[in-house]
Amino acid sequence: MSITIAMSLDLKGLSCPLPIIKTAKAMKQLAPGQMLEALATDPGSVPDFKAWSKATGNPLLESDQSGGVFRFVLQKQGELK
């Protein structure tokens, strides 16, 4: 299964709570099942994205790092059927 990203957010350089706030606002624009990619440099965003996903029920499908940039892929709650 390949992941199709519906929206990509550049949150590099932003500090808490901006990465989560901007992500939450962007997720509202997506349809259920669509994916959002977020790129951040704040190390605190790693536990924060995990916690936000758990609290809101929007699955965090990917969370990785390369060259000081953290990459997250969230899926809007609800499956596409």
Place this chain on the structure above:
Amino acid sequence: MSVTTIERPPVAESEAQPAEKKPEVAEKLVIFAWSGELDKIWPTLILATTGAAMGKETTVFFTFWGLFPLVKNQVRITGENWMQKMLSTMNRGGDEHLKLSKMNFAGAGPAMMNRLASEHHVASPHELMEMAKDLGVHLVPCQMTMDLLGLKREDLIDGLDEPAGATLALAEAQGAITLFI
């Protein structure tokens, strides 16, 4: 010899363990913003915007010193009598004129803190206040303190909820995460 049998009453349906235990999650966040200092209003607004971003119905109830950050930045003197006017002279309102609770150094402390925040791309209290409104956070000024301190509705920024009292604040706080900052 007689044997006594203790009969256990049947377990009521309501007392039975539910098949699936869901973790209790508060759907609401209520913050009592009592302090008007930069280093208290800042985390207050960070928590309020984050709560709203987590889908919680979020209310900030601004009371006592916490009301002064809601004063418009361009409003200098508030109050009707000399005591209220003196209070606003000594304690300027507005989210761009906040003092630190320690190491204020006559305003040098907040200036340095704001510069550090800007360098680290941390949103200022003013920006967070705007984001809070945008996210639908209820910003409620305390009516009694407004009267006491001589703050009129037109002295305060736009986008606030109607001024209210302790009853509304506590009613909102039922079943919510509550913080007093």
